[in-house]
Amino acid sequence: QSAVVKVDGSSTVYPITEAVAEDFQKAKKNAVKVTVGISGTGGGFKKFCRGETDISDASRPILKKEMDACKEAGIAYYELPIAYDALTVIVNPQNTFASTLSVADLKKIWEPAAQGKITNWNQVNPSFPDMPLKLYGAGSDSGTFDYFTEAIVGKAKSSRGDYTASEDDNVLVQGVARDKGGLGYFGFAYYVENQKKLKAVAIDGGKGGVLPSPQAVENGTYSPLSRPIFIYVNAKSLDKPEVKEFVDFYLKNAPKLVKEVKYVPLPSKVYEANTERLTKKKVGTVFGGEEAVGMKIEELVHREAKL
Amino acid sequence: MTTPTIKAEAKDLNFFYGGFHALKGLNMPVYEKKVTALIGPSGCGKSTFLRCFNRMHDLYPGNRYQGAINFYPDQTNLLAEKVDPIEVRMRISMVFQKPNPFPKSIYENVAYGLRVRGEKKRTVIDDKVEEALRGAALWDEVKDRLDDLAFNLSGGQQQRLCIARALATDPELLLFDEPTSALDPIATASIEELVSELKDKVTILIVTHNMQQAARVSDFTAYMYLGELIEFGVTDEIFIKPKKKQTEDYITGRFG
Amino acid sequence: MTTPTIKAEAKDLNFFYGGFHALKGLNMPVYEKKVTALIGPSGCGKSTFLRCFNRMHDLYPGNRYQGAINFYPDQTNLLAEKVDPIEVRMRISMVFQKPNPFPKSIYENVAYGLRVRGEKKRTVIDDKVEEALRGAALWDEVKDRLDDLAFNLSGGQQQRLCIARALATDPELLLFDEPTSALDPIATASIEELVSELKDKVTILIVTHNMQQAARVSDFTAYMYLGELIEFGVTDEIFIKPKKKQTEDYITGRFG
Amino acid sequence: MTAISANLQEIRTIIARHKRWDLLFSLLGLAALMIGVLTFLTLFGQMVIEGAGRLSLDFFLNFPSRRPEQAGILSAWVGSTLVMVVTALVAVPVGVAAGVYLEEYAPKNLLTDIIEINVTNLAGVPSIVYGLLALGIFVYQFGFGQSILSAGLTLALLILPVVIVATREAIRAIPIHIREGAYACGATQWQTVRDHILPYSSAGILTGVIIGMARAIGETAPIITIGALTFIAFLPPLPFTGEPTAGLFDWLTSPFTVMPIQMFNWTSRPEEAFHENAAAAGFVLVLMTLTMNGMAIWLRYRLRKNIKW
Amino acid sequence: MSSIILAESSPAMPLDYVSDRLARRRTRHLRETIIELLLLAAALVSVATTLGIVFILVKESLVFFEHVSLWDFLTDTQWTPLFDDAHFGILPLVSGTLVSSGVALLVAIPLGTIIAIYLSEFAPFKVREIAKPFLELLGGVPTIIYGYFALLFVTPLLQLLIPELPGFNLLSAGLVMGIMIVPYVSSVAEDAMRAVPMSLREGSYAMGATRYQTAVKVVAPAAISGLAAAYILGISRAVGETMILAVAAGMQPNLTWNPLEPAETITAYIVQVALGDLPHGSVGYQTIFAAGLTLMLITLCFNVIGHLMRKKFREVY
Numbered sequence A: 001q002s003a004v005v006k007v008d009g010s011s012t013v014y015p016i017t018e019a020v021a022e023d024f025q026k027a028k029k030n031a032v033k034v035t036v037g038i039s040g041t042g043g044g045f046k047k048f049c050r051g052e053t054d055i056s057d058a059s060r061p062i063l064k065k066e067m068d069a070c071k072e073a074g075i076a077y078y079e080l081p082i083a084y085d086a087l088t089v090i091v092n093p094q095n096t097f098a099s100t101l102s103v104a105d106l107k108k109i110w111e112p113a114a115q116g117k118i119t120n121w122n123q124v125n126p127s128f129p130d131m132p133l134k135l136y137g138a139g140s141d142s143g144t145f146d147y148f149t150e151a152i153v154g155k156a157k158s159s160r161g162d163y164t165a166s167e168d169d170n171v172l173v174q175g176v177a178r179d180k181g182g183l184g185y186f187g188f189a190y191y192v193e194n195q196k197k198l199k200a201v202a203i204d205g206g207k208g209g210v211l212p213s214p215q216a217v218e219n220g221t222y223s224p225l226s227r228p229i230f231i232y233v234n235a236k237s238l239d240k241p242e243v244k245e246f247v248d249f250y251l252k253n254a255p256k257l258v259k260e261v262k263y264v265p266l267p268s269k270v271y272e273a274n275t276e277r278l279t280k281k282k283v284g285t286v287f288g289g290e291e292a293v294g295m296k297i298e299e300l301v302h303r304e305a306k307l
Numbered sequence B, C: 001m002t003t004p005t006i007k008a009e010a011k012d013l014n015f016f017y018g019g020f021h022a023l024k025g026l027n028m029p030v031y032e033k034k035v036t037a038l039i040g041p042s043g044c045g046k047s048t049f050l051r052c053f054n055r056m057h058d059l060y061p062g063n064r065y066q067g068a069i070n071f072y073p074d075q076t077n078l079l080a081e082k083v084d085p086i087e088v089r090m091r092i093s094m095v096f097q098k099p100n101p102f103p104k105s106i107y108e109n110v111a112y113g114l115r116v117r118g119e120k121k122r123t124v125i126d127d128k129v130e131e132a133l134r135g136a137a138l139w140d141e142v143k144d145r146l147d148d149l150a151f152n153l154s155g156g157q158q159q160r161l162c163i164a165r166a167l168a169t170d171p172e173l174l175l176f177d178e179p180t181s182a183l184d185p186i187a188t189a190s191i192e193e194l195v196s197e198l199k200d201k202v203t204i205l206i207v208t209h210n211m212q213q214a215a216r217v218s219d220f221t222a223y224m225y226l227g228e229l230i231e232f233g234v235t236d237e238i239f240i241k242p243k244k245k246q247t248e249d250y251i252t253g254r255f256g
Numbered sequence D: 001m002t003a004i005s006a007n008l009q010e011i012r013t014i015i016a017r018h019k020r021w022d023l024l025f026s027l028l029g030l031a032a033l034m035i036g037v038l039t040f041l042t043l044f045g046q047m048v049i050e051g052a053g054r055l056s057l058d059f060f061l062n063f064p065s066r067r068p069e070q071a072g073i074l075s076a077w078v079g080s081t082l083v084m085v086v087t088a089l090v091a092v093p094v095g096v097a098a099g100v101y102l103e104e105y106a107p108k109n110l111l112t113d114i115i116e117i118n119v120t121n122l123a124g125v126p127s128i129v130y131g132l133l134a135l136g137i138f139v140y141q142f143g144f145g146q147s148i149l150s151a152g153l154t155l156a157l158l159i160l161p162v163v164i165v166a167t168r169e170a171i172r173a174i175p176i177h178i179r180e181g182a183y184a185c186g187a188t189q190w191q192t193v194r195d196h197i198l199p200y201s202s203a204g205i206l207t208g209v210i211i212g213m214a215r216a217i218g219e220t221a222p223i224i225t226i227g228a229l230t231f232i233a234f235l236p237p238l239p240f241t242g243e244p245t246a247g248l249f250d251w252l253t254s255p256f257t258v259m260p261i262q263m264f265n266w267t268s269r270p271e272e273a274f275h276e277n278a279a280a281a282g283f284v285l286v287l288m289t290l291t292m293n294g295m296a297i298w299l300r301y302r303l304r305k306n307i308k309w
Numbered sequence E: 001m002s003s004i005i006l007a008e009s010s011p012a013m014p015l016d017y018v019s020d021r022l023a024r025r026r027t028r029h030l031r032e033t034i035i036e037l038l039l040l041a042a043a044l045v046s047v048a049t050t051l052g053i054v055f056i057l058v059k060e061s062l063v064f065f066e067h068v069s070l071w072d073f074l075t076d077t078q079w080t081p082l083f084d085d086a087h088f089g090i091l092p093l094v095s096g097t098l099v100s101s102g103v104a105l106l107v108a109i110p111l112g113t114i115i116a117i118y119l120s121e122f123a124p125f126k127v128r129e130i131a132k133p134f135l136e137l138l139g140g141v142p143t144i145i146y147g148y149f150a151l152l153f154v155t156p157l158l159q160l161l162i163p164e165l166p167g168f169n170l171l172s173a174g175l176v177m178g179i180m181i182v183p184y185v186s187s188v189a190e191d192a193m194r195a196v197p198m199s200l201r202e203g204s205y206a207m208g209a210t211r212y213q214t215a216v217k218v219v220a221p222a223a224i225s226g227l228a229a230a231y232i233l234g235i236s237r238a239v240g241e242t243m244i245l246a247v248a249a250g251m252q253p254n255l256t257w258n259p260l261e262p263a264e265t266i267t268a269y270i271v272q273v274a275l276g277d278l279p280h281g282s283v284g285y286q287t288i289f290a291a292g293l294t295l296m297l298i299t300l301c302f303n304v305i306g307h308l309m310r311k312k313f314r315e316v317y
């Protein structure tokens, strides 16, 4: 059997890994095979910590339970952030009043206390018209959900429940595009592709409204809704030449390919730091099994990892 | 024997199952308030002939009638294209070889024909059902269990139920296709008795492969062979001195 | 009439369909190389009795035999628990009321019994098939189309095919259950002729509801009524001067 | 005479009234049929219109790609085909055997009742639950891994109830006198089953198998659960080829993807162009189903031609 | 019997060929037994599958019920197991499942029955032979396609009629699911009605009944056990359907009996979590097993009822 690099995990990260895998296979003239699966960040880690995959795509940092599972199986890993996903809050194009929403506004809409109470736009802000508020968001099992709640409500997994949840962001796109009073959030790429049907909301994180854009994400002004996404590499697998080559290829080509699939590349310093991690064999996660919101990614990569 | 009135009459009747010529130029009367028996060896066309009378053949594709069966007193040709088979069947009832009660209660089985005719009044139906069940000599056995499923009756009772069902709509002609061949001898005897009683009220045409039965119950007998009518006459004469050698051979068992 | 040998003999035979007592203490011989006819009104147990001989009832749950059918010369009790029904059926063939050829070629139908016995040699099978088809008077009609489907034969031919299928395995006893009741008169005549010819070679037990047929083809006749054997004797005597009034009534059609 | 004609008049009005119901119901029946047919045509039409632009030979011969115009379904249709082969090879013998057992052998007892309830009950278990089961059993317990074999087995279990039920119905349609004929020839139970029951019920069994397979080929969730891939740019090894040489059955343990997963992935991508790919893939998938159905109808016709009771 | 002198029965004398056949009896018996066991084993595969499913569901559910009391599970009216403020009331999912299945069956049972009656009693031969396989195609379309069909085609259509209908709702998902199930119902029901003996039909026509009367008053009641089987199959299929609801019904655990609202079904929840980001082994992940077990028990109820009903009707014949 020829060499195979096995990747599985998050659907959010999938397009990037797919692009890398495609180009890598071409570059290697098919001497190395790469497979990429989508079983979600959680499903991906399950396989990863059983040693079934070489690399796990993750849209959130590894969690405590998963760290324990990996530890038990004796699996050490490198945590490599590879791009930003800018969570975008969008409304129907006919909505002319809500061009900017503050984090406080969003919290008022999404916090658990809002359930069944905040059902009209004029409850969010008295200057808004009387129009039913319909909400669309990520499924409560997803990394996007965890991150959004943490960033907006202040506590992970803390959200009202009466909104339309879907794993498939296109479903959310359809919902908001058809619903005059709709509001939703999802990955930046879906907004970019559906700009005609949707309108992005500028987020006021305290320093005035900022619309999502690659620049705003890179320079850190689109806060707190830009989140890093990762790949985790099995340390043992990295000893295999084909995996090593693939990861190197990944880090080298990430900036170009990430942009191509409509995500936002990280500052080049971060990719360098990643490479350094690999050479210095710094395994483990820097997040300690928790979601990290609003932290500067550059700081994070220099933190000492723990296992 | 005084000459009875004609209730129905086959005129140059031919019948085809697709390409198969099953009845060949039949001419035969059916007399009012008499029992006419059709006998003949298996496959000679007795059932085919009988089923022409209520247009049962219309249910299957490819069947073709030729000639006429005139029905009196109104002289309708039962087989005419423009005559609605449903109308024919409302005037002419049939009892089949194997008892075929519907999966309903005893009461509903008998009432079926009335309901089909749009009768809604419970009292009318009640009366008719009782009358028909009495006519079929079944009333005493079932009067306390009219809501029971018909399947819970014995074979002979089921067949009498089917007769009651046929009687309930006051048919002008009653067709029987070997009504006892699926029954045991005791049930057979009771059905035969019933047929003899019924002829005061209704005209009967009965197919049987059992010559003894024909001799016992019928006034007239028709002997058929290979789709043709060989001989028709008063039953006693047919059985005692048939005109045709062929008939005699069959009746005495020398046939073949 | 010289005394024939006994081929099989029912001894105090009782049979139960679950709780229904269908055969009641039957005692009756079947003579070798003779035709024995079973007659009686519908439902009297003729088929039930016949099907005891090849243990057909074993196929359905709840059926129970009592007593014995001894089979000679080896005096096996066909009904004994320890006797394998398949072994019984290998020695005793049966022809059913409705022709039931398999949806296979004519050749394969006749060869089936041999194949079941594990015969593999094509030449042996070829010979046996021809012999059986000749025995069933069908060879000339089908010899050029042995690979045709059996369904393409006429009803009478199909029934002769079933006879050939039964003959192909050289049975010691051949059972017929109303073999002509689904056939037209011409086919019936040819089957009757065949039965008469076969009795030189094989013992035959035949059920018929047609007394004329019994009179024509059988050497011995048994009259059954409601599960009991009323009378058994040489056919001519049974038909000319039966000992029992009941038998006479049935035969002369005065029954009921 | 007058009484009779008056009576006739009455009968005729009644008939006319009742016949209106006949007409009404015919129309209703046709309308109901049309709802089904039109739904199908709309679905199919939408896919054709949206996906037609992507249907080319390349679409069938390309592996997935991040560029919609270059992305194809090669690994998907090969995977689907191979998985279906495994499914059929497992579900047909096991399902038919189970159907034969229940119809021909099973005594009327509690065990039989349990098996019967069980079979119908399985028909209603959501497919994702089969996926969870298969993940535990085939992938890990038996160590088949995330392979074509595991997927085929999973789908086989999924369609087993359909095959069993169809087999039983087909067997029940065989007249009792054929069975009696066989036994009367001295055949054993197994000989009767092998020589008669199975050949004569094959048409009905086939229908069930095809209905089941049509369902299996469109399943996504259980296959994802057991770990089918989404990006895979190589095919399972052909027997006796490649470096090092593959064995006869190596393809069974190969990683794979299937049509509905490919389709599912494309529908959930942000780019509109991928949605066209999804429509085209859906079109091909329905076409594959259609081909199977077509084959079944043809085979059924051939098989039935020889059999009329 | 005087004229017949009963022949002396000859002494027992086993013949050669008889003993030859006897010799083969043992191997034959062995072979038959082995085959029967093999067939039984095949039948038991389905039992094993069920046991496997039940085992997995129960095992994981037990862990789940260590964290959540059965009482809460059955009576709490909120299902937010993955939220910070977790509630584990299965009722919203059950209501979603029942309502969507109800809508589907309101479509599938009448349509399926009408089509079955039409095909078996009214339609000309040709129509029947073409229509049946065509309908069966409906059952072979991947359900994800139906999901988008409901979301992008049926819902906007319905919104023309009911303007206040939300973009995700049980109604349109249920309707489309109903259409998907039609072939399951109509095929089985039609087979059952065609199996009704012709003699019953003849009996009805002979009474002067029209086609409609015969079909509705005689044939359908006679085929009732087959019809029940068809309906049970339809119900099972509806309760177990996943993708249509995951796409079009809104994924919103909402304790409602109103089909115009969005809601989540058990299956939709399971597929969402099974393919999502949750760490395996967490309580959140284990909810899917508890939900799955609930679903299995619901279908089991239907099937046992159906089985008993069929048995009862069968006895009648």
Ligand SMILES: Nc1ncnc2c1ncn2[C@@H]1O[C@H](COP(=O)(O)OP(=O)(O)OP(=O)(O)O)[C@@H](O)[C@H]1O
Pocket (backbone or CB within 6 Å): B017, B020, B022, B040, B041, B042, B043, B044, B045, B046, B047, B048, B049, B209, C181, C182, C184
């Ligand atoms: N549906 C059919 N298609 C073609 N031929 C048929 C059909 N029904 C009957 N026949 C043929 O028509 C002839 C007459 O059949 P019919 O049933 O009328 O006979 P019968 O006298 O009633 O016999 P039996 O005593 O067996 O009932 C037979 O040769 C039979 O094979």
Ligand SMILES: Nc1ncnc2c1ncn2[C@@H]1O[C@H](COP(=O)(O)OP(=O)(O)OP(=O)(O)O)[C@@H](O)[C@H]1O
Pocket (backbone or CB within 6 Å): B181, B182, B184, C017, C020, C022, C040, C041, C042, C043, C044, C045, C046, C047, C048, C049, C209
């Ligand atoms: N499977 C069965 N279960 C219960 N009773 C049965 C069964 N088969 C037949 N019987 C009954 O057993 C009795 C004898 O039936 P059998 O079929 O032997 O009659 P027969 O003399 O062959 O009649 P026919 O001339 O109608 O064929 C009948 O009363 C019948 O109702």
Ligand SMILES: [Mg+2]
Pocket (backbone or CB within 6 Å): B046, B047, B048
């Ligand atoms: Mg007849």
Ligand SMILES: [Mg+2]
Pocket (backbone or CB within 6 Å): C046, C047, C048
């Ligand atoms: Mg009989």
Ligand SMILES: O=P([O-])([O-])[O-]
Pocket (backbone or CB within 6 Å): A009, A010, A011, A012, A013, A040, A041, A042, A058, A059, A142, A143, A144, E276, E277
């Ligand atoms: O698949 P996820 O991106 O939601 O982990």
